[in-house]
Amino acid sequence: xxxxxxxxxxxxxxEKWSRHKSNIKVVSPANKRKLDIIVVGTGLGGxxxxxxxxxxxxxxxxxxxxxxxxxxxxxxxxxxINAAKNYQNDNDSVFRLFYDTIKGGDYRAREANVYRLAExxxxxxxxxxxxxxxxxxxxxGTLANRSFGGVLVSRTFYARxxxxxxxxxxxxxxxxxxxxxxxVTMYSRHEMLDIVKIDGKARGIIARDLVTGEIKRFxxxxxxVATGGYGNVxxxxxxxxxxxxxxxxxCYKKGAFMSNPCFVQIHPTCIPVHGTxxxxxxxxxxSLRNDGRVxxxxxKEDVEKLRKGxxxxxxxxxxxxxxxxxxxYPSYGNLVPRDVASRAAKERCDAGFGVNAEGKxxxxxxxxxxxxxxxxxxxxxxxxxxxxxxxxxxxxPYKEPMMIYPAIHYTMGGTWVDYNLMTTVPGLYSIGEAxxxxxxxxxxxxxxxxxxxxxxxxxxxxxxxxxLADEIMTPRIDTSSSxxxxxxxxxxxxIEKLFNIKGSKTVDHFHKKLGNIMWDYVGMSxxxxxxxxxxxxxxELREEFWADVRIPGExxxxxxxxxxxxxxxxxxxxGELIALDALxxxxxxxxxxxxxxxxxxxxxxxxxxxFTYVSCWEYxxxxxxxxxxxxxxxxxxxxxxxxxxx
Amino acid sequence: MADKILKKLNIKVWRQNSxxxxxxxxxxxxxxxSTGASFLEMMDILNEELINEGKDPVAFDHDCxxxxxxxCSLYINGRxxxxxxxxTTCQLHMRxxxxxxxxxxEPWRAAAxxxxxxxxxxxxxxxxxxxxxxxxxxxxGGVPDxxxxxxxxxxxxxxMDAAACIGCGACVAACKxxxxxxxxxxxxxxxxxxxxxxxxxxxxxRSMIAKMDELGFGGCTNTGAxxxxxxxxxxxxxxxxxxxEYLVARFSE
Ligand SMILES: Cc1cc2nc3c(=O)[nH]c(=O)nc-3n(C[C@H](O)[C@H](O)[C@H](O)COP(=O)(O)OP(=O)(O)OC[C@H]3O[C@@H](n4cnc5c(N)ncnc54)[C@H](O)[C@@H]3O)c2cc1C
Ligand code: SF4
Ligand code: FES
Numbered sequence: 001x002x003x004x005x006x007x008x009x010x011x012x013x014x015e016k017w018s019r020h021k022s023n024i025k026v027v028s029p030a031n032k033r034k035l036d037i038i039v040v041g042t043g044l045g046g047x048x049x050x051x052x053x054x055x056x057x058x059x060x061x062x063x064x065x066x067x068x069x070x071x072x073x074x075x076x077x078x079x080x081i082n083a084a085k086n087y088q089n090d091n092d093s094v095f096r097l098f099y100d101t102i103k104g105g106d107y108r109a110r111e112a113n114v115y116r117l118a119e120x121x122x123x124x125x126x127x128x129x130x131x132x133x134x135x136x137x138x139x140x141g142t143l144a145n146r147s148f149g150g151v152l153v154s155r156t157f158y159a160r161x162x163x164x165x166x167x168x169x170x171x172x173x174x175x176x177x178x179x180x181x182x183x184v185t186m187y188s189r190h191e192m193l194d195i196v197k198i199d200g201k202a203r204g205i206i207a208r209d210l211v212t213g214e215i216k217r218f219x220x221x222x223x224x225v226a227t228g229g230y231g232n233v234x235x236x237x238x239x240x241x242x243x244x245x246x247x248x249x250x251c252y253k254k255g256a257f258m259s260n261p262c263f264v265q266i267h268p269t270c271i272p273v274h275g276t277x278x279x280x281x282x283x284x285x286x287s288l289r290n291d292g293r294v295x296x297x298x299x300k301e302d303v304e305k306l307r308k309g310x311x312x313x314x315x316x317x318x319x320x321x322x323x324x325x326x327x328x329y330p331s332y333g334n335l336v337p338r339d340v341a342s343r344a345a346k347e348r349c350d351a352g353f354g355v356n357a358e359g360k361x362x363x364x365x366x367x368x369x370x371x372x373x374x375x376x377x378x379x380x381x382x383x384x385x386x387x388x389x390x391x392x393x394x395x396x397p398y399k400e401p402m403m404i405y406p407a408i409h410y411t412m413g414g415t416w417v418d419y420n421l422m423t424t425v426p427g428l429y430s431i432g433e434a435x436x437x438x439x440x441x442x443x444x445x446x447x448x449x450x451x452x453x454x455x456x457x458x459x460x461x462x463x464x465x466x467x468l469a470d471e472i473m474t475p476r477i478d479t480s481s482s483x484x485x486x487x488x489x490x491x492x493x494x495i496e497k498l499f500n501i502k503g504s505k506t507v508d509h510f511h512k513k514l515g516n517i518m519w520d521y522v523g524m525s526x527x528x529x530x531x532x533x534x535x536x537x538x539x540e541l542r543e544e545f546w547a548d549v550r551i552p553g554e555x556x557x558x559x560x561x562x563x564x565x566x567x568x569x570x571x572x573x574x575g576e577l578i579a580l581d582a583l584x585x586x587x588x589x590x591x592x593x594x595x596x597x598x599x600x601x602x603x604x605x606x607x608x609x610x611f612t613y614v615s616c617w618e619y620x621x622x623x624x625x626x627x628x629x630x631x632x633x634x635x636x637x638x639x640x641x642x643x644x645x646x
Numbered sequence: 647m648a649d650k651i652l653k654k655l656n657i658k659v660w661r662q663n664s665x666x667x668x669x670x671x672x673x674x675x676x677x678x679x680s681t682g683a684s685f686l687e688m689m690d691i692l693n694e695e696l697i698n699e700g701k702d703p704v705a706f707d708h709d710c711x712x713x714x715x716x717x718c719s720l721y722i723n724g725r726x727x728x729x730x731x732x733x734t735t736c737q738l739h740m741r742x743x744x745x746x747x748x749x750x751x752e753p754w755r756a757a758a759x760x761x762x763x764x765x766x767x768x769x770x771x772x773x774x775x776x777x778x779x780x781x782x783x784x785x786x787g788g789v790p791d792x793x794x795x796x797x798x799x800x801x802x803x804x805x806m807d808a809a810a811c812i813g814c815g816a817c818v819a820a821c822k823x824x825x826x827x828x829x830x831x832x833x834x835x836x837x838x839x840x841x842x843x844x845x846x847x848x849x850x851x852r853s854m855i856a857k858m859d860e861l862g863f864g865g866c867t868n869t870g871a872x873x874x875x876x877x878x879x880x881x882x883x884x885x886x887x888x889x890x891e892y893l894v895a896r897f898s899e
Contacts, residue, residue, distance in 0.1 A: 127789055
């Protein structure tokens with residue numbers, strides 16, 4: 001049996017999950033009390049898992065690096081969450097959501113996982129409503145929906161432009177209830193720095209108390225990693241400043257395979273970069289594309305005048321505007337999937353039609369919908385997003401179009417997991433954005449929240465029992481064992497090594513440089529030559545970092561620079577693996593565009609014959625190339641076609 | 647709209663190495679800041695310079711940098727989240743400042759929020775208040791269909807207005823009594839406005855208030871300072887509702 005045993009259950013697609021549930025083992029309530037589970041990360045995935053596992057009676061220890069679990073990056077999700085409720089009677093169904101997700105992901109995800117995701121999606125909405133999530137409502141009192149990119153039905157539930165916030169608060173409150181009952185212990189301002197394995201199984205973690213600097217050991221019968229995505233490899237992204245890939249990387253170095261790292265999502269509607277002092281990019285929700293029209297001028301002379309400030313967008317008449325998404329993709333128009341919309345924006349800007357001084361922006365215009373629906377309606381739908389835009393740019397989007405440009409947003413790749421969400425390390429699970437499982441090469445809007453909550457509320461609480469049922473005789477994990485001792489020593493050693501470099505350049509200096517390499521050579525459009533260049537440059541920069549980084553402050557105190565340094569050190573390695581994976585995948589699919597593999601019109605061309613697999617990278621050792629394993633993808637229920645949104 | 651350059655600013659900032667040590671102000675000059683930069687980008691630039699000069703950078707809390715996570719928490723020129731309305735510190739931009747200005751930056755000051763380092767404070771008291779009852783007592787699974795109980799549009803909107811609280815603590819920092827009533831009342835309204843949360847509304851309100859008192863937050867004397875500084879425009883009418891509808895029970899029992 002290969003190590004990549006995906007454990008997809010037998011039987012027809014619609015019955016796999018229910019069959020599986022009836023076949024897996026269950027732990028008795030009395031035994032659950034004797035079992036400890038560590039959940040690292042308390043975003044939507046982690047908080048919902050910690051709450052549900054606590055309710056079941058397990059002893060849960062949960063960790064986050066922020067001062068409160070309510071601040072996880074999930075809080076920033078704006079637009080909404082999908083579910084196959086068919087409340088709109090528009091012929092939505094579990095199968096349609098499954099199909100849209102598989103197609104949107106460009107046929108690079110596992111059928112069985114995606115179907116299960118669609119299947120449990122309606123339960124998520126019910127659960128959140130019961131928790132008091134104030135979803136948008138119709139006047140009749142029923143739940144309201146909106147549309148997102150890449151689909152033809154209206155299945156996205158939302159709480160204004162703050163859906164992630166409200167869902168996270170729901171999960172956080174459910175977790176708080178378990179904290180008050182003593183079933184969950186929360187460790188805020190604690191950062192996981194390594195995973196501890198005993199006899200091949202995950203048995204705990206090493207974490208740093210970010211306030212005191214103390215290195216601590218925590219033992220458990222199973223460890224769940226829910227630490228989010230690694231988009232910050234690119235320095236500028238829509239992710240929170242502290243979002244990182246380090247926990248996933250520690251798992252990788254201890255034997256958990258990393259899958260499809262090159263599948264990174266670039267979101268088409270972000271506020272463009274200004275100057276060189278910027279620290280992060282702000283997303284303008286995809287939901288805006290429901291009511292906004294994307295355009296650039298048709299005439300170069302208008303572009304010139306715009307850049308010089310001689311005219312404004314509103315001075316350009318309709319007939320001189322190129323609504324390029326509507327032109328190229330008449331059936332989906334402004335609602336094409338993210339990867340398609342991003343590349344189309346880049347194409348126009350590369351052709352010289354970018355509308356800001358840097359030539360790297362397109363318009364997103366609400367004039368037409370304000371004329372059609374009135375300002376009040378638009379304000380009710382997107383008020384907080386418009387306010388956010390105005391505060392940042394000092395421009396009023398009710399009066400003039402927004403300027404937007406694509407930016408790094410989400411990572412589809414991540415830790416490889418089987419159908420039970422277990423990694424290649426027994427007892428180590430990965431959920432939410434941290435795993436690779438459901439979105440293939442491109443994630444549809446409003447599906448990350450769905451996946452995080454599906455994993456945490458409805459999948460992991462069942463599947464983890466199957467593993468833990470065999471652990472009921474294992475006593476509480478003794479953290480004084482030699483395995484913990486060694487792991488702690490390694491962590492302390494690495495921190496001291498970093499701290500003692502005492503070089504001449506700041507962590508951010510290196511992070512920015514890495515970000516530039518990634519964006520230029522491993523960004524929206526990739527080719528073999530650039531990717532090789534990237535690998536080489538990353539390696540050189542990494543060497544410089546380890547010789548010349550300067551970390552101020554103290555080891556035994558709150559030290560944000562030290563925290564950043566550890567994360568950036570891992571970003572070099574992750575960036576390198578992204579480039580290697582991109583180099584290996586000589587096809588275009590979803591967010592991964594290889595210039596060598598394009599149609600005559602410049603659309604992405606998949607190569608199903610050679611690449612219908614999940615790449616799974618196995619860590620070897622320092623300085624040695626990782627080994628590539630392949631999980632072949634088998635499609636029994638959908639036919640592979642070239643995606644078309646025309 | 648076009649960005650200008652602020653040639654020189656004086657950053658007067660609170661430095662305190664740890665909770666047990668005494669703090670003091672230090673002033674650092676900083677040059678050439680674009681008015682298009684955010685306040686925290688200015689802080690990044692200041693820190694970059696401090697590190698390059700071999701000094702300890704200023705510790706401050708932040709994460710999302712888009713006004714939603716509630717992590718950032720600076721008291722700038724005498725105002726929580728600084729001189730703009732309806733924004734958090736991370737959304738504040740340098741166009742709100744003038745060339746040559748001295749900008750004074752302090753941490754939230756409240757007994758229930760002790761300083762950890764420089765501008766970073768400990769706010770776990772807010773988590774503890776919510777753990778005391780800020781939830782609906784349902785387990786995962788076994789709940790009715792989302793559309794089974796209709797919720798009026800207005801109730802959902804009002805609930806959402808209150809649920810928009812980001813738990814930043816500016817209300818406490820703005821209040822001369824360091825009261826957490828705006829924060830608590832926002833949670834009470836968020837849940838009580840929905841049928842799902844109404845069932846245990848009274849019990850919830852009472853246990854959260856009791857916890858708030860226990861943790862060293864002061865009482866509310868209706869000065870309204872919290873509402874003015876709240877980045878999410880949480881209305882003080884939530885406090886009135888809390889007093890009227892839920893706390894009367896305390897005295898009638
Ligand atoms: C601006 C923005 C808008 C978005 N909008 C949408 C949307 O409308 N719809 C949608 O479906 N998706 C959206 N997404 C994507 C979605 O928000 C995320 O993919 C999802 O929330 C990730 O959830 P998570 O639980 O996996 O991780 P996160 O929410 O990122 O949580 C990670 C957790 O791990 C912790 N952590 C990380 N590293 C460590 C460590 N080493 N030690 C301890 N703890 C650690 C953190 O403290 C945190 O608690 C959006 C994303 C962004 C950036
Ligand atoms: S009520 Fe306002 S000021 Fe107080 S914590 Fe909530 S958002 Fe911050
Ligand atoms: S950093 Fe998140 S609200 Fe300011």
